[in-house]
Amino acid sequence: MQKIKAFAPGVIMIIVSLVFLSQTFVMEKASITDPSGGSFLPALIAIVMMITGITVLIQERPKKKAAATESISHKVNNDDTEMTSETTSVENMEMTMRQYGLILTYFIIVVLYVLLLSFIPFIVATFIFLSVSMIYLRGVSWKTNLLVSIISIIVIDLVFSKLFHIIFP
Amino acid sequence: MEVIQQLLVPLLDIKLLFYVAAGTFVGIILGAIPGLSVTLCIALVLSLTYSWDLLDALAIMLGVYYGGVFGGSRAAILINMPGGPSNVATSFDGYPLAQKGEAKMALTLTTVFSFVGGMIGVIILGTTAPLIAKIAINFGQRDYLLLALLGLLLVGSLSKGATAKGIFAAGAGILVGLVGMDTIGGGTRFTFGSLQLMSGVNFVVALLGLFGMSEILFQMRTINKSGINAILKKTAFPTIAFFLKFLPMSLRVSIMGVFIGALPGAGGEIAALLGYDHAKRTVKKSNRPFGEGSYDGVIAPEAANSGAIGGALIPLLTLGIPGDAVTAIFIGALFIHGLQPGPLLMEQSSDLFWMMVGSSALANIFLLIFGLLVVSIFIRVVTVPKQILLPIIAVITIIGSYSLNNNITDVYWMLGFGIVGFFMKINNFPVAPLVLGIILGPLVDTSFRRAYMSSEGAGDFLLGFINTPITLILSVVFIFTLLSQTNLFENVKSKFKKA
Numbered sequence: 001m002q003k004i005k006a007f008a009p010g011v012i013m014i015i016v017s018l019v020f021l022s023q024t025f026v027m028e029k030a031s032i033t034d035p036s037g038g039s040f041l042p043a044l045i046a047i048v049m050m051i052t053g054i055t056v057l058i059q060e061r062p063k064k065k066a067a068a069t070e071s072i073s074h075k076v077n078n079d080d081t082e083m084t085s086e087t088t089s090v091e092n093m094e095m096t097m098r099q100y101g102l103i104l105t106y107f108i109i110v111v112l113y114v115l116l117l118s119f120i121p122f123i124v125a126t127f128i129f130l131s132v133s134m135i136y137l138r139g140v141s142w143k144t145n146l147l148v149s150i151i152s153i154i155v156i157d158l159v160f161s162k163l164f165h166i167i168f169p
Numbered sequence: 170m171e172v173i174q175q176l177l178v179p180l181l182d183i184k185l186l187f188y189v190a191a192g193t194f195v196g197i198i199l200g201a202i203p204g205l206s207v208t209l210c211i212a213l214v215l216s217l218t219y220s221w222d223l224l225d226a227l228a229i230m231l232g233v234y235y236g237g238v239f240g241g242s243r244a245a246i247l248i249n250m251p252g253g254p255s256n257v258a259t260s261f262d263g264y265p266l267a268q269k270g271e272a273k274m275a276l277t278l279t280t281v282f283s284f285v286g287g288m289i290g291v292i293i294l295g296t297t298a299p300l301i302a303k304i305a306i307n308f309g310q311r312d313y314l315l316l317a318l319l320g321l322l323l324v325g326s327l328s329k330g331a332t333a334k335g336i337f338a339a340g341a342g343i344l345v346g347l348v349g350m351d352t353i354g355g356g357t358r359f360t361f362g363s364l365q366l367m368s369g370v371n372f373v374v375a376l377l378g379l380f381g382m383s384e385i386l387f388q389m390r391t392i393n394k395s396g397i398n399a400i401l402k403k404t405a406f407p408t409i410a411f412f413l414k415f416l417p418m419s420l421r422v423s424i425m426g427v428f429i430g431a432l433p434g435a436g437g438e439i440a441a442l443l444g445y446d447h448a449k450r451t452v453k454k455s456n457r458p459f460g461e462g463s464y465d466g467v468i469a470p471e472a473a474n475s476g477a478i479g480g481a482l483i484p485l486l487t488l489g490i491p492g493d494a495v496t497a498i499f500i501g502a503l504f505i506h507g508l509q510p511g512p513l514l515m516e517q518s519s520d521l522f523w524m525m526v527g528s529s530a531l532a533n534i535f536l537l538i539f540g541l542l543v544v545s546i547f548i549r550v551v552t553v554p555k556q557i558l559l560p561i562i563a564v565i566t567i568i569g570s571y572s573l574n575n576n577i578t579d580v581y582w583m584l585g586f587g588i589v590g591f592f593m594k595i596n597n598f599p600v601a602p603l604v605l606g607i608i609l610g611p612l613v614d615t616s617f618r619r620a621y622m623s624s625e626g627a628g629d630f631l632l633g634f635i636n637t638p639i640t641l642i643l644s645v646v647f648i649f650t651l652l653s654q655t656n657l658f659e660n661v662k663s664k665f666k667k668a
Contacts, residue, residue, distance in 0.1 A: 009596045013337050020344050020359070028356030035630070036621045038351040038358055041614055042344055049340040052333040059333070103389045107588065110382075110563055114580050117567075126564055133560035137392055140556050148557050156564065164217045166572040169580075 006060045013053030021046035109133060122168035123153055175523035176295075178224075179531050185228045189528050192232020193535040197543075199233070200240025201550045202558065203250040207237035208494045208601075209384055212376040215502055216569035219373065223506040223521070228528045230502065234495060235478060235532040238437055239283045239540065242471055243547040246275045255437030255474040258445040262459060262466025269462050273544065274407070278464055279471040280540030281412055282419045286472035287533035289423035290430070290479020294486075295526045301487040302515035304639075310620035311633050313489070313511075315643040317609045317616065320490040321602060322650050334598045342606015343613055345370055352611075353618055365578065372501055372607045374570050374579050378586025379593075379600050380494075381566035385559050386591040392555050418465060419472040422447055426473030430480025436493035437474035437481075444473025479529065486522055487512060489612075494601040497608045504608075 021043060024030075030038035113129040130149040134140045140148070160166045179185040192214070199210045210233050218226035241252025246263035259279065266275040308316075321339040348359040349369030360366040422444035429440040448459075448469035455463040481496045489511030491497035503510045508518065515522055570583035590600050624630040634644045 009334070009598070013334075016341065017337075020341075023359050023361070027351075027358055029354050030351070030356050030358075035627065036353075036618050038354040038356055038618075041617050042347060042358065045340045045343055049337050052337040052340070055333040056337075099390050102392070103386050103591070106389055107386060107584075110567075111584060114567060114577070114584065117580075118577060129564065130560050133563070134556055137389075137556040137559070139554060144557075148561075152561050152564070156568070160217070160568055160572075164572070165220075166217065166568060167575055168568070169571050169577060 007057060010053050010057030010060060013056055014050055017046050017050035017053055020049065106133070106136065109136060117169040123157065126153055126156070172519075172523055175520045176527040176530075178520075178524050179228060179527045185224060185524075185528065186531070188225055188228040189232045189531045190535050192229035193236035193532045194232075194539055194543075196233035196236020196238075197240035197243070197536070197539055198236075198546075198550055200237035200252045201243040201547055202553065203244045203248070203252055205558075205562070206253055206380065206384065207234060207241070207255075208376075208498065209380040210237050211495050211498045212373070212380050213565060213569050215498055215505075216373050216377055216573055219505065219573050223502075223508070224524055226502060226506075227499075227521075227525060230499065231525065231528045232532045232535065235287060235475070235529065235536055236539075238474055238478060239280075239287075239471070239536050242279045242283070242467075243276065243550070246272055246279065246467070247547060248552070253437075255441050255477075256470070257438065258441040258470035259467055261445065261470075262461070262463045265460070265462035266464075266467065271462065274464070275467050276544055276547070277407065277541065278415070279467050280537060282415065282468040282472040283475040283540070284533050284537040285416070285419050286423040286426055286475030287478065287536065288530065289420065289472075290427045290476040290482075291526060291529045291533065292479075293424070293427045293476075294479040294482050294529070295523075298483050298487050298522065299515060301483065302512040305488050305512035306516065308488075308512065308639060309637070310616045310623065311640050312643055314613060314616040314620060315634075315640070315647050316488055316490045317613045319643070319647050319650060320484075321605055321609060321613075322647070331597050331599060334596075335602050338593070338598055338600070339602035339606045342603040342608075343610035344606075345375070345603075346372070346607040346610020347614055353615065370607070371573060371579060371582070372604075373505075373573055374582045375586045375607050376498060376501070376604060377566050377570045378583040378588075379590035379604055381562070381569070382583060382587025383590025383594060383600070385563050385566070386587065387594050388555055388559055392559070415465065415468050418448055418452055419468055421451075422469045422473045423476035426476030427480035427483075429473070430477025431483045432480075436495075437477040440477035440480075441470035441474040444469040475533075482525070482529070485510060486525070487515060489514070491605060491608070494604055497601075497605050501608050 024032055024039040024043040024046060027039040027042075030040075032039045032043050034040055109129070109132060113125060116125045116128070127149050130152055131145055134145040134148065157168075161168065179189055195214075196207070196210060199205050200207060211230055214230050214233050215226070218229060238253065238255050241256035242259045242263065243252065245251040245256040245260035246267050249260050249264035249267075251257045251260050263275045263279070266272065321343075322336075344359060346369075348366055349357065350367060351358050357367060425447060426437075426440040426444055429443060430436060445459075445466060448465045452463075452465045455465045457463045459466045481491075481493055482499075484490050485496040485499055489500065489509065491500050500510050503514070508514060508521075566583065567580055570579045571577060573579050593600055593603070620633065621630050624633055633640065635641045
């Protein structure tokens with residue numbers, strides 16, 4: 001898992017660069033060998049991007065090796081310490097996974113709110129979104145939740161529709 | 170005489186006066202909220218003022234810029250959580266002062282000397298920008314290409330320890346900026362056969378996603394941490410003589426801040442840290458040692474970062490290159506209204522330039538007024554729980570992206586950029602070069618191709634980089650900057666140090 005995490009950025013960078021580079025070959029009315037054409041500079045940039053991806057991959061490699069060596073010596077030297085260190089590491093990973101879960105679930109709530117905007121009025125959808133958000137994120141009493149949701153909608157409606165003349169979805 | 174008239178426009182026009190005041194106030198409040206960056210605030214304001222008159226939009230944006238940078242110092246002093254990177258140095262002595270019961274003194278000093286720094290920045294902007302523009306009027310396509318690349322490179326260099334990722338982000342930004350119709354060749358680029366992509370990617374949508382939605386998601390990591398309390402004790406207002414004691418040092422760091430701010434890629438953050446360092450080295454008799462509640466320690470970074478705003482506006486208005494992500498948004502605002510930032514802007518729309526100078530001065534005056542009068546409100550602002558704040562910001566970000574074209578598709582694009590920005594942040598990819606790339610991409614592309622078309626073959630094109638003094642200087646600066654980011658340069662530097 002750690003290995004994948006360390007190499008992922010570099011690999012993604014190379015994939016993204018390749019996608020862009022492949023697109024420069026199929027551009028209309030542009031020759032990749034002509035510097036004044038529309039695809040020469042994008043191709044050049046895509047190649048530079050690919051080089052940076054390879055650089056990141058190489059940069060991550062020694063770190064990995066060093067970490068592995070450190071981990072082995074740690075294990076040999078003291079089994080108890082190794083156990084403690086491993087437990088801490090697992091806890092950190094759990095924590096990170098929990099954070100990921102919280103963040104991605106909240107992102108889904110935001111997407112659902114945007115989808116909802118196509119079906120129900122903006123004010124109703126926003127009220128539901130704000131209330132659900134505060135319930136999901138915890139730490140806010142239901143009274144405060146209700147008060148903040150109502151006041152926010154009134155202020156948003158007044159400021160954006162009256163001052164900024166914005167038409168809501 | 171004409172210049173003075175144009176300078177006074179924001180003061181005499183009630184509407185502009187109101188917009189600058191409102192922008193400054195909103196900027197101070199939003200800037201005081203830890204985690205809400207000035208860039209996000211400006212991006213939101215740009216999206217909401219998309220269809221406004223340019224002068225009105227710029228007036229409110231400038232107010233938010235000055236107010237936002239200043240507002241960050243409130244949280245740095247009261248709860249030791251800088252509102253933005255520019256205010257990190259302020260917390261070194263600001264928070265110890267607050268702990269000693271002198272929060273009000275720290276808030277007053279930072280307000281007064283932010284005003285001093287800001288005004289110095291405005292004065293230098295007003296005096297030097299027209300001179301630089303006169304030189305820059307002779308710039309050719311190669312010079313613009315070099316300037317744009319230099320701007321991208323310097324911002325990339327700020328991505329500490331992640332230069333490769335910074336360059337990648339800038340490159341990706343340029344390519345995203347080129348999506349759509351090729352204005353020179355007539356073909357389409359990176360549209361993947363989609364008709365919706367023919368008109369390109371709206372950079373405001375990208376900004377809202379990369380700075381707004383991604384920040385909301387990023388802040389979620391610390392959502393369950395317990396709230397922080399801040400206390401503000403009443404203290405007497407200092408005398409004029411007391412303020413005058415700090416004036417020489419504040420003037421020095423303000424001027425320093427302006428010049429650092431004018432360097433593309435270096436912004437208020439570096440200005441504040443260098444200003445703090447300068448004060449630490451030069452002030453012999455401070456009230457307390459630095460780091461333990463020194464008055465000079467809160468004055469220096471705030472004067473420097475306010476001065477840096479005026480400095481950042483110099484390359485923006487004279488050369489058309491952004492000093493940082495915020496000024497990149499200003500460039501975007503000018504593009505939206507059909508204006509090309511750069512020396513020609515100063516020639517053809519000097520009224521706009523002087524109006525911006527006047528609005529900046531006015532924003533500083535409002536900053537002083539609001540900063541001194543509205544103090545207790547900051548205690549409430551800086552301690553608002555994220556559980557309340559983040560959903561509200563999410564709604565505003567969605568409204569902002571929808572309001573651009575009254576189209577829900579823009580909201581989906583914004584969400585897409587938001588998730589990209591979030592993963593960039595957690596993997597240590599700097600977001601600012603991506604945004605700069607999106608904005609500067611078309612400029613890089615057109616100036617490169619036009620420069621090539623005007624030369625006779627590759628040899629002549631390359632020779633063009635050393636043909637004129639301006640291009641030669643820019644080429645040398647570009648090569649030096651490029652080399653300075655390599656390990657080779659670091660090795661040479663360490664060898665020289667040893668010798």
